[in-house]
Amino acid sequence: MILTVDVGNSNIVAVLYGKNRQRIWNTRHQTMKKPQKGEYREFFANHKRRSEAEISGVMISCVVPHIFDIVKRAAEYVFSDIPVAFLDTFTLDDFDVRLDNPREVGADLLATSYGAREYPQPVIVADLGSASKLTAVEGNIFYGGIIMLGIGNMASALHLSIPHLPKIPLVRPEKVITDDTIGSIQSGIIYGAFGSVVQLANMMEKQVGSPCKRILTGGYAKLFSTEMIEEAGFEYNEFLLSDGLYFVMKQLIKKNA
Numbered sequence: 001m002i003l004t005v006d007v008g009n010s011n012i013v014a015v016l017y018g019k020n021r022q023r024i025w026n027t028r029h030q031t032m033k034k035p036q037k038g039e040y041r042e043f044f045a046n047h048k049r050r051s052e053a054e055i056s057g058v059m060i061s062c063v064v065p066h067i068f069d070i071v072k073r074a075a076e077y078v079f080s081d082i083p084v085a086f087l088d089t090f091t092l093d094d095f096d097v098r099l100d101n102p103r104e105v106g107a108d109l110l111a112t113s114y115g116a117r118e119y120p121q122p123v124i125v126a127d128l129g130s131a132s133k134l135t136a137v138e139g140n141i142f143y144g145g146i147i148m149l150g151i152g153n154m155a156s157a158l159h160l161s162i163p164h165l166p167k168i169p170l171v172r173p174e175k176v177i178t179d180d181t182i183g184s185i186q187s188g189i190i191y192g193a194f195g196s197v198v199q200l201a202n203m204m205e206k207q208v209g210s211p212c213k214r215i216l217t218g219g220y221a222k223l224f225s226t227e228m229i230e231e232a233g234f235e236y237n238e239f240l241l242s243d244g245l246y247f248v249m250k251q252l253i254k255k256n257a
Protein backbone atom coordinates (compact mmCIF):
# COMPACT_ATOMS: atom_id res chain seq x y z
CA MET A 1 0.00 0.00 0.00
CA ILE A 2 1.07 3.56 -0.71
CA LEU A 3 0.06 6.62 1.28
CA THR A 4 -0.01 9.96 -0.51
CA VAL A 5 -0.26 13.27 1.33
CA ASP A 6 -0.88 16.62 -0.36
CA VAL A 7 -0.16 19.53 1.99
CA GLY A 8 -1.77 22.54 0.33
CA ASN A 9 -2.27 26.12 1.44
CA SER A 10 -5.83 25.41 2.57
CA ASN A 11 -6.17 21.65 3.04
CA ILE A 12 -4.26 18.42 3.52
CA VAL A 13 -5.54 15.52 1.44
CA ALA A 14 -4.33 12.01 2.28
CA VAL A 15 -5.15 8.95 0.17
CA LEU A 16 -4.26 5.32 0.88
CA TYR A 17 -3.82 3.25 -2.28
CA GLY A 18 -3.97 -0.51 -2.55
CA LYS A 19 -3.17 -2.72 -5.50
CA ASN A 20 -3.88 -1.45 -9.01
CA ARG A 21 -4.36 2.13 -7.80
CA GLN A 22 -7.43 1.21 -5.74
CA ARG A 23 -8.25 4.02 -3.31
CA ILE A 24 -8.87 2.42 0.09
CA TRP A 25 -9.76 5.66 1.88
CA ASN A 26 -9.10 9.37 1.73
CA THR A 27 -9.19 12.18 4.29
CA ARG A 28 -9.28 15.97 4.09
CA HIS A 29 -8.13 18.25 6.92
CA GLN A 30 -7.47 21.95 7.22
CA THR A 31 -3.77 22.73 6.82
CA MET A 32 -2.13 23.48 10.16
CA LYS A 33 -0.14 26.57 9.22
CA LYS A 34 0.75 27.38 12.84
CA PRO A 35 1.06 23.87 14.24
CA GLN A 36 1.40 23.17 17.92
CA LYS A 37 4.27 20.92 18.96
CA GLY A 38 3.67 17.37 17.79
CA GLU A 39 0.55 18.11 15.71
CA TYR A 40 1.97 16.77 12.46
CA ARG A 41 3.42 13.72 14.22
CA GLU A 42 -0.06 13.02 15.53
CA PHE A 43 -1.52 13.56 12.06
CA PHE A 44 0.79 10.99 10.46
CA ALA A 45 0.49 8.57 13.38
CA ASN A 46 -3.31 8.63 13.10
CA HIS A 47 -3.13 7.83 9.41
CA LYS A 48 -0.62 5.06 10.01
CA ARG A 49 -2.93 3.48 12.62
CA ARG A 50 -5.86 3.75 10.24
CA SER A 51 -4.08 1.62 7.64
CA GLU A 52 -5.12 -2.01 8.03
CA ALA A 53 -2.17 -3.36 6.03
CA GLU A 54 1.51 -2.48 5.81
CA ILE A 55 2.38 0.72 3.99
CA SER A 56 5.27 0.29 1.54
CA GLY A 57 5.93 3.97 0.89
CA VAL A 58 4.79 7.52 1.62
CA MET A 59 4.86 10.24 -1.04
CA ILE A 60 4.27 13.84 0.05
CA SER A 61 3.84 17.15 -1.74
CA CYS A 62 4.03 20.31 0.33
CA VAL A 63 3.61 23.83 -1.07
CA VAL A 64 3.71 25.66 2.26
CA PRO A 65 7.40 26.58 2.70
CA HIS A 66 7.36 27.63 6.35
CA ILE A 67 6.02 24.26 7.56
CA PHE A 68 7.93 22.06 5.10
CA ASP A 69 10.65 21.08 7.57
CA ILE A 70 8.09 20.39 10.32
CA VAL A 71 6.09 18.12 8.01
CA LYS A 72 9.24 16.37 6.80
CA ARG A 73 10.57 15.64 10.30
CA ALA A 74 7.17 14.41 11.46
CA ALA A 75 6.68 12.07 8.49
CA GLU A 76 10.18 10.64 8.71
CA TYR A 77 9.77 10.07 12.47
CA VAL A 78 6.43 8.26 12.20
CA PHE A 79 7.37 6.25 9.09
CA SER A 80 11.01 5.65 10.04
CA ASP A 81 10.94 2.05 8.78
CA ILE A 82 9.67 2.72 5.23
CA PRO A 83 10.57 5.02 2.32
CA VAL A 84 9.28 8.59 2.67
CA ALA A 85 9.76 10.94 -0.30
CA PHE A 86 8.91 14.58 -0.98
CA LEU A 87 8.09 15.52 -4.54
CA ASP A 88 10.27 18.03 -6.39
CA THR A 89 11.97 18.26 -9.77
CA PHE A 90 14.86 16.10 -8.52
CA THR A 91 12.43 13.31 -7.63
CA LEU A 92 11.23 13.22 -11.24
CA ASP A 93 14.44 12.50 -13.13
CA ASP A 94 12.43 11.52 -16.24
CA PHE A 95 10.44 14.78 -16.37
CA ASP A 96 11.55 17.52 -18.78
CA VAL A 97 10.55 20.83 -17.14
CA ARG A 98 10.93 23.49 -19.81
CA LEU A 99 11.22 26.55 -17.61
CA ASP A 100 14.14 28.91 -17.12
CA ASN A 101 14.39 27.64 -13.55
CA PRO A 102 12.81 24.16 -13.18
CA ARG A 103 13.15 24.39 -9.40
CA GLU A 104 10.40 27.02 -9.37
CA VAL A 105 7.71 24.47 -10.22
CA GLY A 106 5.55 23.66 -7.20
CA ALA A 107 5.12 20.08 -6.05
CA ASP A 108 1.36 20.32 -6.69
CA LEU A 109 1.90 21.24 -10.34
CA LEU A 110 4.39 18.41 -10.76
CA ALA A 111 1.98 15.92 -9.20
CA THR A 112 -1.04 16.86 -11.33
CA SER A 113 1.14 16.89 -14.44
CA TYR A 114 2.49 13.44 -13.62
CA GLY A 115 -1.02 12.15 -12.99
CA ALA A 116 -2.08 13.55 -16.36
CA ARG A 117 0.31 11.18 -18.13
CA GLU A 118 -2.42 8.53 -17.90
CA TYR A 119 -4.55 10.50 -20.39
CA PRO A 120 -4.25 10.96 -24.16
CA GLN A 121 -1.59 13.57 -24.83
CA PRO A 122 -1.11 16.54 -24.81
CA VAL A 123 -3.05 17.58 -21.70
CA ILE A 124 -4.14 20.86 -20.13
CA VAL A 125 -4.74 20.58 -16.39
CA ALA A 126 -6.82 23.18 -14.56
CA ASP A 127 -6.33 22.87 -10.78
CA LEU A 128 -8.72 25.13 -8.86
CA GLY A 129 -7.41 25.57 -5.33
CA SER A 130 -6.14 28.51 -3.25
CA ALA A 131 -4.70 29.61 -6.58
CA SER A 132 -6.12 28.58 -9.95
CA LYS A 133 -3.39 26.93 -12.01
CA LEU A 134 -3.42 25.78 -15.62
CA THR A 135 -0.54 23.69 -16.93
CA ALA A 136 0.28 22.14 -20.28
CA VAL A 137 2.05 18.77 -20.47
CA GLU A 138 2.83 16.25 -23.15
CA GLY A 139 4.24 12.90 -22.08
CA ASN A 140 7.31 13.65 -19.97
CA ILE A 141 7.41 17.31 -21.06
CA PHE A 142 6.15 20.09 -18.77
CA TYR A 143 5.63 23.15 -20.97
CA GLY A 144 4.57 25.57 -18.22
CA GLY A 145 1.33 27.30 -17.45
CA ILE A 146 -0.67 30.04 -15.78
CA ILE A 147 -1.26 30.95 -12.13
CA MET A 148 -4.02 33.30 -11.01
CA LEU A 149 -6.00 34.13 -7.88
CA GLY A 150 -8.14 31.25 -6.64
CA ILE A 151 -11.92 31.44 -6.35
CA GLY A 152 -11.96 31.61 -2.55
CA ASN A 153 -9.32 34.31 -2.48
CA MET A 154 -11.18 36.27 -5.14
CA ALA A 155 -14.18 36.48 -2.81
CA SER A 156 -11.97 37.47 0.13
CA ALA A 157 -10.14 40.11 -1.90
CA LEU A 158 -13.40 41.70 -3.03
CA HIS A 159 -14.68 41.93 0.54
CA LEU A 160 -11.38 43.35 1.85
CA SER A 161 -11.01 45.94 -0.91
CA ILE A 162 -14.65 47.09 -0.71
CA PRO A 163 -15.43 46.94 3.03
CA HIS A 164 -19.12 47.81 2.74
CA LEU A 165 -19.72 44.59 0.80
CA PRO A 166 -20.58 41.58 2.96
CA LYS A 167 -18.59 38.36 2.95
CA ILE A 168 -19.80 36.34 0.00
CA PRO A 169 -20.74 32.68 0.46
CA LEU A 170 -19.27 30.60 -2.34
CA VAL A 171 -22.46 29.18 -3.77
CA ARG A 172 -22.95 28.97 -7.53
CA PRO A 173 -26.15 30.75 -8.64
CA GLU A 174 -28.49 28.74 -10.86
CA LYS A 175 -28.22 31.39 -13.58
CA VAL A 176 -25.53 33.80 -14.72
CA ILE A 177 -27.76 36.89 -14.69
CA THR A 178 -29.07 37.07 -11.13
CA ASP A 179 -31.69 39.16 -9.31
CA ASP A 180 -29.72 40.67 -6.41
CA THR A 181 -26.31 42.05 -5.47
CA ILE A 182 -25.04 38.96 -3.63
CA GLY A 183 -26.05 36.74 -6.52
CA SER A 184 -24.38 39.08 -9.00
CA ILE A 185 -21.13 38.93 -7.04
CA GLN A 186 -21.33 35.14 -6.74
CA SER A 187 -21.95 34.90 -10.47
CA GLY A 188 -19.04 37.19 -11.26
CA ILE A 189 -16.64 35.27 -9.07
CA ILE A 190 -17.69 31.71 -9.88
CA TYR A 191 -18.82 31.92 -13.49
CA GLY A 192 -16.12 34.50 -14.16
CA ALA A 193 -13.45 32.12 -12.88
CA PHE A 194 -14.84 29.28 -14.95
CA GLY A 195 -15.00 31.42 -18.07
CA SER A 196 -11.39 32.48 -17.52
CA VAL A 197 -10.28 28.88 -17.20
CA VAL A 198 -12.08 27.85 -20.39
CA GLN A 199 -10.74 30.75 -22.46
CA LEU A 200 -7.20 30.39 -21.10
CA ALA A 201 -7.31 26.69 -21.98
CA ASN A 202 -8.35 27.65 -25.53
CA MET A 203 -5.39 30.04 -25.77
CA MET A 204 -2.98 27.47 -24.33
CA GLU A 205 -4.19 24.82 -26.76
CA LYS A 206 -3.57 27.20 -29.64
CA GLN A 207 -0.01 27.76 -28.43
CA VAL A 208 0.62 24.02 -27.98
CA GLY A 209 -0.49 23.59 -31.58
CA SER A 210 -2.68 20.49 -31.29
CA PRO A 211 -5.96 19.45 -29.62
CA CYS A 212 -5.47 18.86 -25.88
CA LYS A 213 -7.24 16.63 -23.40
CA ARG A 214 -8.60 18.91 -20.64
CA ILE A 215 -8.72 17.85 -17.00
CA LEU A 216 -10.34 19.82 -14.16
CA THR A 217 -9.33 19.15 -10.55
CA GLY A 218 -8.93 20.91 -7.21
CA GLY A 219 -11.28 21.69 -4.32
CA TYR A 220 -13.17 24.53 -6.03
CA ALA A 221 -13.90 22.43 -9.11
CA LYS A 222 -16.80 20.98 -7.12
CA LEU A 223 -18.61 24.31 -7.52
CA PHE A 224 -19.37 23.41 -11.13
CA SER A 225 -21.90 20.92 -12.44
CA THR A 226 -20.92 17.88 -14.48
CA GLU A 227 -22.88 19.35 -17.40
CA MET A 228 -20.92 22.64 -17.26
CA ILE A 229 -17.60 20.83 -17.09
CA GLU A 230 -18.38 18.50 -19.99
CA GLU A 231 -19.83 21.26 -22.17
CA ALA A 232 -16.56 23.16 -21.76
CA GLY A 233 -14.63 20.11 -22.96
CA PHE A 234 -13.16 19.16 -19.57
CA GLU A 235 -13.14 15.93 -17.61
CA TYR A 236 -13.29 16.11 -13.81
CA ASN A 237 -10.78 14.11 -11.74
CA GLU A 238 -10.95 14.80 -8.01
CA PHE A 239 -7.83 12.76 -7.23
CA LEU A 240 -5.51 13.73 -10.09
CA LEU A 241 -2.84 15.16 -7.75
CA SER A 242 -2.96 12.17 -5.41
CA ASP A 243 -2.81 9.78 -8.36
CA GLY A 244 0.29 11.60 -9.58
CA LEU A 245 1.96 11.16 -6.19
CA TYR A 246 1.03 7.47 -6.27
CA PHE A 247 2.58 6.97 -9.71
CA VAL A 248 5.80 8.67 -8.63
CA MET A 249 6.08 6.53 -5.49
CA LYS A 250 5.46 3.36 -7.50
CA GLN A 251 8.27 4.36 -9.82
CA LEU A 252 10.67 5.08 -6.94
CA ILE A 253 9.91 1.76 -5.25
CA LYS A 254 10.47 -0.10 -8.53
CA LYS A 255 13.68 1.83 -9.19
CA ASN A 256 15.11 1.03 -5.75
CA ALA A 257 14.00 -2.60 -5.66
